[in-house]
């Protein structure tokens with residue numbers, strides 16, 4: 255794509271940090287891992303962080319560490335990336351999908367309680383596109399109904415919420431939170447993720463499961479429990495360390511791009527733009543997603559996206575509802591129409607090119623082309 259949908263912000267500092275690891279010959283389980291984890295924990299305001307090789311691995315270990323049992327139910331929004339609930343299926347848990355708020359695209363808190371059954375054990379909360387979910391209300395429900403909260407913060411590193419006058423980073427509000435560092439995220443390790451928590455016991459267990467079930471004191475061939483190879487290499491950690499140091503600068507740049515888009519598009523009454531602010535919260539912008547009005551259907555949206563791409567402009571649908579993915583339909587019997595708000599939003603949303611160094615001329619071209627194709 256001439257104007258890509260996303261592009262990681264890599265400077266000489268990242269290239270130098272990665273080269274230094276290669277020169278050191280220490281490529282796994284070394285100092286960079288410890289430094290990167292300490293920096294992640296600090297940033298999330300948590301005592302513990304465990305780096306893993308993807309956001310999905312991180313979410314999977316969250317589910318395992320909480321000892322959820324086969325058949326237990328977890329309430330989740332369907333408007334998310336499929337990994338959010340695939341990690342439930344990996345453990346034979348049952349997702350209970352509910353709607354989103356069509357303004358914020360976060361889970362509709364008013365629907366949570368009605369979805370809770372005697373088998374419900376947890377809530378999977380996504381901070382969609384980096385906009386914090388209404389955690390105060392969610393934590394109140396969880397406390398009242400005795401449910402665990404897992405935060406899928408894979409799109410939201412650096413976002414925070416003000417609760418009782420304190421600014422709390424997302425990921426630090428539930429029992430466990432997961433971040434992701436794929437190249438299209440705000441910061442990247444190439445591939446990678448991290449789990450954060452205040453709970454030392456959970457952190458220890460996740461650290462062991464990431465490394466084949468080995469606890470720190472044990473020798474290399476002692477496996478206390480079923481584990482995985484979800485380790486993150488020193489190369490990735492060194493990259494992540496520099497990116498994390500630059501996070502605030504990156505978030506400012508991304509926020510500026512959202513304002514630049516809003517200036518160019520806000521006069522178009524056929525477009526719903528993402529609100530630039532969220533009350534009592536700081537957004538960490540992951541993608542810039544606009545929505546076509548109800549006058550447009552899914553075919554119009556798909557045609558516009560295709561023609562944008564044909565003209566060299568990266569453009570994508572975000573998201574396809576999880577409950578309508580073929581294997582979710584087969585396994586749980588979901589069908590078209592089950593979640594009308596989610597399905598209507600998903601049919602009309604369009605992610606536009608969004609990266610730190612996008613130029614004014616590129617923004618002009620994206621916005622001009624989009625509006626021309628909407629006619």
Ligand SMILES: *Cc1c(COP(=O)(O)O)cnc(C)c1O
Nearest residue numbers: 308309310335337408409434436
């Ligand atoms: C990116 C993402 C993930 C998974 O991250 P990977 O690193 O790609 O495994 C999970 N949930 C959401 C909402 C995401 O956007």
